[in-house]
Amino acid sequence: MGSKKVKLAWDDLMISDQEREAMTEYLSFLSKGKTERESWQIIESWAQREGFVPLDKLEGFQPGQRVRLAVRGKAGILAISGQRPLSEGFRLIATHIDAPRLDIKQRPLYEEEGLAFLKTHYYGGIKKYQWMALPLSLHGVVFLRNGQKVEIIIGEDEADPVFTISDLLPHLAKDQYNKKLSEAVSGEGLNLLLGHNPSLGEGEERVKSAILVILRDKYGIEEDDFVSAELEVVPAGKARYSGLDKSLVIGYGQDDRICSFAAWKAVAEIQQPEWTTLVLFADKEEIGSDSNTGMKARYLENFIAELITLQSGKYDGLLVRRSLARAKALSADVTGGYDPNYAEVMDKRNSAFLGRGLVISKYTGSKGKYDTSDANAEFVAEVRRIFDDAKICWQTAELGKVDQGGGGTIAQYMAIYGMEVLDCGVGILSMHSPWEIASIADLVMMIRGYQAFLKYSG
Structure with missing residues (x-):
């Protein structure tokens, strides 16, 4: 993190009653949404409650309108129309709801x-x-x-x-x-x-x-x-608080349902955004994002085409491509948290620590940055500014030492449209195990950070 002072997310953290309720809601979400179908079913029920209308029921797309798209019951997108035309770009947080x-x-x-x-x-x-x-x-x-x-x-x-x-x-x-x-x-x-x-x-x-x-x-x-x-x-079994101080959550599928939950909580608070705001919940990320419910299936592109057609009254392929290329996005996925029991595989100067807030990763991949989206420095600086202005505790990290292994996210499939995209999630322990561990403080910071990104008008 260079000269950036290390700060714990717990320091001066005042968790509101609403955020405490969100933690209880998160435990329930993890416990009940153990498959991609179940996770999307829960998210869609929340979206319906908050006024997100099915795409095929929409007759126009005016500022403030809320719309949802279900992708074969295993993935989906939520959107809120912004003040600016969609052709000028949009804000996107993309997660995945499948798990090992x-x-x-x-x-x-x-x-x-x-x-x-x-x-x-x-x-x-x-x-x-x-x-x-x-x-x-x-x-x-x-x-x-x-x-x-x-x-x-x-x-x-x-x-x-x-x-x-x-x-x-x-x-x-x-x-x-x-x-x-x-x-x-x-x-x-x-x-x-x-x-x-x-x-x-x-x-x-x-x-x-x-x-x-x-x-x-x-x-x-x-x-x-x-x-x-x-x-x-x-x-089998429910997600639970972990630790004598209940500072952690242990549960199945936190990769990547912790980010999916945070993305939902962020978009649910948006009312009249400057930019059209999207949150995407993908399937098949854990096996390469293939299939017609994975990120490679182009339903994001088709969704944007539908919304631009509703907004302008006609289909225009050039406007669709412009909208995608002008978008700014976070690829919301977890990374491996620093575990003192396995310190030998981590670069301590470039690791994600539990309790230090949101994690931004300029790149992922492995063996020389293969299979990655390497974010532009200009966009990283913009996201830094958004988080700092919103008083979000954040850190930077990559997954392990060079040539130790590695991993990828859906960021690379978002970047093919030309949009700006940065990986941004939290660190977790025991990643890809039956019972993963995450920090309550990091989850609170992630929700706040995602809200700040979606609300940013720059």
Whole structure:
């Protein structure tokens, strides 16, 4: 941070009653929104309550009007029309609402030696061993042949059973101990233990048959329906405060739902912005932003085209491109927080510390800044000024030492439009694990910082 004086976000931090309520709301959001579908469903319900109208219901786009776009139930965009024409640009905070997990395969159910399992395929960058011997829940949707949608959540209610993936006992783990950590547990070995009681079953595979009876009777699901299902295995249990002083939050999926929540709280406070204000919630970031719900799907571009058409009365491709190129955006994503237990992988002078507020990262990527959006110095200076003027506690960081590893964000897919974009989030511990850790003070600063950015009229 150069000569910038280190300051703790906790110093002189006065958390308002409204912000305390937001912390409780955040815990609920993490606990209930464990998939991208569930997260967007919650956000969309909030948006509807605050007057964001579906895009296809809009007849014009006048200053102050609020609009929302749902992208196949897994992603979406919220916007508030500004005083200036959209063709002059807009302000954007873009987050993602998917998280590392285990997905159920399309032909998953099998029985072996009196035990029934579901086969999984891991999603995103996980340490496989972290998912063993944990209480796990099953979330998602199943679409039957007739098109009927069946929603599944098993393992969150106190009366529900939970699931697990069995681990090898240490008494017989001699060979496993001799393997590299990355090879000690195979991806193909992450099989979800589903049941054991054969009493309802028949035939040679009575346990599997019994499981199918339960699925049929309770959910109307046949074995073939797994083909048209999206079922996700996630940690069971609620997000909670952590630490004797309750200064931390521990919960699943804080990468990147902590930024998504902060972005929502920021935009919800905007009334009559100078610039049209957008908040975007993307899917598929953890696996490269592909698919028709990922950032590469161009729904941002299409959304801007729709709004400009509503605003001007006709479609103009040049105005769309001008609007995108003149936009100023924050790519709202977390980064790895400095962990004293693993100090050897971090450059302490360029690390994100919990409790020191918002983090801005001029670039991400790895191996010589590949796969990054390297923000222009002019825009970094502008964001610095916005945060300083708003008395936001902030810091700069990059992810680990050079050549230690690295990672990317959706910033590079936003930058292809020519817009100014800077990565801006908070540091978290145990990133990509089943239970991630974040600072309450950093979350408060992030909400305030995002609000300051969206309200800035320069």
